[in-house]
Amino acid sequence: MSLLEIDNLSLAIGGTPILNEVSLSVAPGEIVAVTGESGSGKSMTALAVMGLLPSDARASGAIDLDGADILSSTEAEMCRLRGSAVGMVFQEPMTALNPVMTIGDQVAETILVHKAMSPEAARQRAREMLDRVGLPAGRFPMSRYPHELSGGQRQRVVIAMAIALRPKLLIADEPTTALDVTTQAQILDLLKSLVADFEMGLLMITHDLAVVAHLADRIVVMRRGDVVETGETAELLAHMQHPYTKMLFQASTHKVSLPVPPAPEPLLQVRNVVRDYRLPRTRLFAPVEHFRAVNDVSFVLNRGERLGLVGESGCGKSTLTRAVLGLEPVQSGAILLDGLPVHAGGAPDISVRRKMQVVFQDPFGSFNPRHRVDRLVTEPFHLLDEPPRGAARKEAIAEALTAVGLHPDDARKYIHEFSGGQRQRIAIARALIIRPELIVFDEAVSALDVSVRAQILDLLAELCGAYDLTYLFISHDLSVVRTVTDRVLVMRAGQIVEQGDTEAVFQNPQHPYTRSLIAAAPQLPEPALAS
Amino acid sequence: MKPISSLAFASAIALAASLGAAQAQGDLTVALQLEPPHLDPTSAAAGAIDSVVYSNIFEGLTRFMGDGSIVPGLAESWEISEDGLSYTFRLREGVTFHDGTAMDAEDVKFSLDRARAEDSVNAQKALFEAISEVEVVDPLTVKLTLSEANGLLLFNLAWGDAVIVAPESIADIKTNPVGTGAFKFVDWVQGDRIEIARNPDYWGTPAVLDTATFKFISDPTAAFAAVMAEDVDVFSAFPAPENLPQFEADPRFQVLVGSTEGETILATNNKQPPFDDIRVRQALAHAIDRQSIIDGAMFGLGIPIGTHFAPHHPAYVDLTGKSGYDPDKARALLAEAGLADGFETTLHLPPPSYARRGGEIVAAQLAEVGIKAEIINVEWAQWLESVFRGKNFGLTIVSHTEPMDIGIYARPDYYFQYDNKAFQDVMAELNRTTDEARRTELLQQAQTIIADDYVNGYLFELAFPTVAKVGVQGLWLNAPTQATDLTAVSWAQ
C-alpha cells in the first residue's frame, strides 16, 4: 500500500505543458528520488503534491495522498493536509524562513495552525523537534532569529518545521543544493535518520545524481515533463535503459583529458597576501577589529598550467580571486602577473590588465542585457592600444565565437536569445578574444546543468589544446576541479591548507580538512561508472 | 496652552451637545481678513491693529465717527488760540484705564511725547510734526503748542496712532493692551482670535454687547464658507465682492456697502522714462476703462475717481471726464510722444485682489494701445522694498487708504516722484489755513492740478463691504479710518 500515488499527472501552466502523464509512488518509510535537469518538471511535481501550483496551472490525472484526492480537494482541505499529512523542505534555506519571527515560533506555528495542541504543548514539541534536527536548546534557544543561524542550521529549522506534526510524507526540493559539501552530507544523514525514525515517506527532488545514489530506495528520472525511467536505485544504476539516463550519468562523472603543461615558468606570483576587512565596532570607542579574509597566502601559477582552487563558502577564495584580478587592494604581500603588480593603486594598469581575463559563474548576470554579442565579446578590446576595427574586428569576433562552438552570425543577437550554456561559451569567447596570458574561471560551470557542464568542460579541454591556455579555476565542486586542473590549492579560513598535483591530492590527501572534504563529496557508485 | 485634563474632556461632551444651539445674544463674532501683528496701534502701521482696538479698547483726544466726522473723545472740549499755534484740551473727568488707574493729563503728555520722540517707532510720526510742546496745565487740562499752524491737528489726533496710553501698562501693550475704551482685552489666541469683553467702568455710554470675538480669516474662500456656515456673525471688509450678491439674496444675511478712504490708483513712476512725458501719462489715463475694472475686478463695487480724493468728501470734484476711456486718443498721444509702436514696462501688483485682478485688466487694456506691461506679483514686503523705497518700477496698483492724503503729491521723493512747485505751494497754504471755505477751495485746486498732470491713473474709490447676520445693528457703514467700532453694536430683539 503506497502512501503517495501519482497517476498520469499532466500539467500545463498558462497553456504551456509542464508535465506529461507522470506516474510515481512513495511507500511509507521509502525514499524516492526524482531527478533530472532544469526544465524536467521535477519541482512542479512536488508542488502539485502540496497543492501549491501557480493559479494559472491546470492539472489532470490523479494524486492520492494517503487516501486524500489532492487534485479535487478544496483549498481548506489542502490547508489541513499541508503541514500535518505532508511537510516540505525547500532549496534555499537563507530565504525560506520569515526573518522577523523567532525559530521557535515558526516551528510551533506548524502545530498551532492545525490546532493540534495547546500553545504550551506546541512549544514543547517545537523544542523537541529542534533538538531532534540537531539544534540543541543550549546553543539554539527558541528565541533565535533566522539571521543568527548559518545556512545549514536554517535548513535544520525548516526540516523541524516540516516534521513537527510527524507528517506521513516529506517532500524535499533540492534540500542541499545551496549548501557546502560537508553540510550537505550532514543534512542528508539527518533526513535519512528521520525517515527511519518516523516511518515517513520521503520524496526527494534533486539534480545531483551522486546525492541520490546513496540515499534513495528508488529513482525516478525525468526529462521535459516525462518520466523516462524509474526503478530501484541499485537496479537502475546497474542497468540503465533509457539513453537520457545514461547520458546523465556519464555527464555527471565527465572527465576530460588535458594536454601536458610546459616546463614551469612563473606567470602569476602570489606572495604572502593578506586581505582584511573592517568589522563594525561593537562598542562606541572599542578599537576597530578586522576580519582576515585572506591570511598570508602564497602560490605560483606557471605559464601553461591549469591551477585549481577549492574551498567551501566563506573560506576566502572569492576575496583571493578579486585580489588576483586586481579589483581590490591587499593589505600586505604582492600579486605579480608577469612580474608586474596587478593592483597599482588608483587607475588600472592597462598593460597588466590585458594579460588577464575572467569568466564568471552566473551566465545570466555576466552580460549587459542591452548590448549585442559583438559588443559584449569585444569589451576587452578597450585594453588594446590599437584595437582591430572594421573587417579585422569582425574577423576577430567570428573567430572567437567559432572557437567556443558558436556561429559568427550570433554576433548580432542579444544575450537573452541564448541558453545558459551558450552564454558561458560567449563569456569564454570574451575572455579569449584578446588572447590573454591568464584566464580566471570563477565557479564558471557551477550554475550549469550536468550535460551542459560536460560540454563546457570539453570545450575547455579543446581550447587548452588550441590556445595553450593558462588558467586559475576556482570551484567548490571537487569532481570538476579534479578533471580540469593540473595542480590544486585547498583553501580554508583564509589559508591554503594543502597544495599539490591534482591527482596526488585527491588520491592521497594530507591535510585532515582535505580528507573530510573529499569524504563528504557524494560520489556515484562504481557499477554506474562501469556501465 | 493649557494641558488637556479629563475635566476638559467632560466639558467637551457638554459642549458637543450644545453645538449648534443658539448663541447668546450678548455675544458677537466678527471676522476680519488680517490678524494684527500685535495690539499697539502707536507703534505699527498695520491697519489690522486699529481694526481691533480703535475705539473698542483705545481712545484718543478726538475720534472719528462712522460718517467721517471728528468729535470729542477723551477731550471733552478744546480751545484754539487766535494764531492757531496753541490748543488747550479739557479732559473728561472720571476716566480710568482698564487696570483701574486714572487717565489724566500726565498720560496725555506721555502718549504724545512718546509718539514724537527721537526714538519713536510711531508709523505716523508725521502727524505730530507740528507739535512743539505738550504741557500739563492741571490734571484735566493739557496744552499743545505748535511750531506752525496746522488745520488738521484735531483730525490728526483722531487717528489710531494718537490714542492715549498709560506709562504703567506700556511695557506689555503689544500683548495686553490697556486702554480706556468700552471694551477690555480678554484673550488672544494667535493665528485664530482675539476676545474682548464689556468694560463695566466705562466713562461714556456702555457697550451693549457682553463679549465680542474677532476671528481672522485671510483666505477669501474660507471667508465665504465661514459666513455661509454662520461661524461668524459679521465679516467686516469682506474680501470677495463676487460673493456679495449671494449674501444679499440670502434672507439670513444683510450686506452693507460703504466707502473707505482708499483711492485705488495706477501709480506711475513720474521720473522713469517714458512716464516723465505727460503725453505718455495722459495716454495711460485714456487707455484705461475704469468701469470695466470696477466690474471685472470688484464686481461693480467702487466709485470711479478722476483724481486722488474721496468722492464722499464735501470738497471732492468729479474730474473723471479728464481721463475718459478713449484708446484711440491714447494711441494718438503715444504716437505724438514718439512711441507709436508702444513700449514695455513693469506692473507691480501687491496681494489684494483689487490690485491682482485689476492689474490683469489694466495690463490687457494697456496692451490694446501697444503698451506691454509685464505683471510682477509681489508681496507687501517686496513692494515696500522695491517699489516704494527703491522706486524701481514702471507702474503699480495700490489703494491709498489713509484719509486726506492728497498731501503725498507734495513730496517729490514720494514713490511716484511727482515734483510740481505749484502743487506744493497749494499744499503749504492749505496746512496754514483753518478757514473751511478757503480750505475747500485749495483742496479743489490741488485735485485739479494732479488730474491735469495725469500724475497717476485714478481708478476708483475702494468700497467697504460688510456682511452681517440679520439682526446685527449699529455697525459702521463706512470706514473713515480702519476700525471695527463695536461700542454701539447690538442684536435686534
Next chain:
Amino acid sequence: MTRNLLLGALLSMLVLLMALVSFVWTPYDHVAMNIPAKLQPPDAEHWLGTDHFGRDMFSMIMVGARTSIAVALVAVGIGMLLGVPLGLAAAARKGSWLDEVIMRGNDLVFAFPSLVIAILITAVLGAGAVNAIIAIGIFNIPVFARITRGAALSLWERDFILAARVAGKSGARISFEHILPNVMNLLIVQGTIQFSLGILAEAGLSYVGLGAQPPTPSWGRMLADAQTMVSIAPHLALVPGVAIVLTVLGLNLMGDGLRDYLDPRLRVSRA
C-alpha cells in the same frame, strides 16, 4: 495591466496634443477679455464657459496645459540631469566621502519642507514660472539621485560590471556605458511619476500665487481665481480641477503601466 498603460498614454497624449495645438490654434485668444460676458456657463460658443474676465476657458485650459507641461518637464529634467549623475557617482564610489556627502545632502534636501522652501525661493527670486521650475526641480534632484544610486548599487554587484572592471574601464565609463542604460527603464518610470507630481506641484504653487504669472494661464491659478466663485460659477473650479486630475491620472497610469511593462523581473518570467 497594458490597459492601464494604454489609458494613461491616451490621456497624456490628449493633454500633450492640446498643448501643442494651442501653439497654432485656440478657439479664442486666451488673453482677450470680455468683461460683460463673464462667468458664462459652457455653451456652444464657449465650450467650457468663460471666466471672471470673460475669457474663453477652453482656450485657457489649452494654453495652461502648455504651462503645466513645460514647468513640470523642465523641473523633472533638472532633477534628472543633476540627480542621475550624482546617484551614479555615489554608487561608483560607494562608501567613500563623496557617497557620504551626496547622500547626506540628499537627506538634507528631503528634510526641508518643500512648499515652505518654494515660497521662500519665490520670496527671494520673485514669483514666476522659472522660479517655480527651480523650486520643483531642486526637490527632484534627490529623488533621482537616490533611485539611481539604489539601482546602480545592485548593478555594481553584477558580474558584467566586474567583467568591465577587469577590462580596465574606469568608474565613470562603466557608469555611463553599463549602469546608465540599465537604470534607464527605472528612470523613465520614475520620470513619469515625477512629471505628474510636478504638474500637481505646479498647480499647488500657482494656487498660492507662486507659479507662472498672468496673463500666462496656469491651471493652478485658474483654480485660485475660481475659488471664491465656486458657488456662482461652478465650472470655473471644475474645469481646471478636472484637467489637473485627468492629466495626473493619465501620467500615473502610464507610469504604472510602464513599470509593469519594463519591469525586468516580469520580463524574465515572460521570457
Next chain:
Amino acid sequence: MLRYSLKRLISLVLSLVVASLVIFLVIEVAPGDPASFMLGINAQPDTVAALRSELGLDVPKWQRYLDWAGGMLIGDFGTSYTYRTPVSEMIADRLWVSLPLALFALTISTLVAFPAGIYAASRRGRAGDAAVMGATQLGVAIPNFWFAMMMVLVFAINLRWFSAGGFAGWDKGILAGLHSLTLPAISLALPQAAILARVMRSSLLDILGEDFMRTARAKGLSRGQALWRHGVRNALIPVLTIIGLQFSFLLAGAIIIEQVFYLPGLGRLVFQAISSRDLIVVESVVMLLVFSVITVNFVVDLAYALVDPRLRRRS
C-alpha cells in the same frame, strides 16, 4: 549599530549646521525688511531706523546668525519681529494645532490605507484590487486644496455638519477640538492614504513572492493566514519609511489646507511670517521642521529595529 549610530549622530549634527546656514542665508537675502513692513508707507526713515535698532536688526548678519543659532541650542528661538513675543511660545501654540492635525491625518490615512492595501494585495489582479487601485490613482491625482474646497462646500455650507474652519481650541474639550480638525485632517489624509495604500500593496506583493511565504503555505497556513502572520509585518518596513516622510510632510505641508480652513497652525504661521518678513520666525520654524524630519527619520530607523530583528544587535 553603535558605530552606525555615532556616524549618524555626527552627520545629523553636521546636517543641522548646514541646514541652519542655508536657511539663514536664503531667508536673509530675501528682499524686504521687517521694520519697514511694520511701519508702512508713511513712516519716516528715522522711525524705521529706530525700530530696526529696537529689533536688533542693525547688528551684522553673522552676529545675528550666531545669536540665533546659539540661542537655539538652549531652546531660545529669539523674539518675533512683528509679534514681539518669544518665537518658542508662538511655535508651541501653533504646534498644539499642527501636531494633532498631522497625527489625526496620519491616523486616518493609516486606518484607510492598511486595510485597502492589504485587501488589494490579497485580491491581486481581481476586481477588488482594480477598484482599490483605481481609487488610489484618483486619490493621488486630486489636488488636496481642491478637495478641501469641495468638502467645505458640501459638509460645512450645505450639510452644516462641521464648521467651515477655525479651531475651537482644546480648552473647549477634546471632542470640540477634533471636530474642528476633522475636515482638514480628511483633506490632508486623502492623497497620503492613496500613496500609503499603494506602497502597502506593492510591498506586500513583493513579500508574497518571498520563499518564506511558500514555506508558510507548506505548513498549512491558508493564503489569508500567511498574508497576515508573515506578510504584513515584513511589508511594514517600506511602509514605515513612507509614514515617517508623510508625518513630516503633514507637519509642514498643511500650509494651503490651514489657509482654506483658517487654522492657526505652523504652516500658516510660516506663510504669514514670510510675507511680513518676520525672518526669525521663518528661520526658526523651518529649522524646527528640518530638525523634526531628521528626528522622525531617526525614530523610523529605530522602529525598523522593532519590526526587523536583523537590525537589532545581540549584546
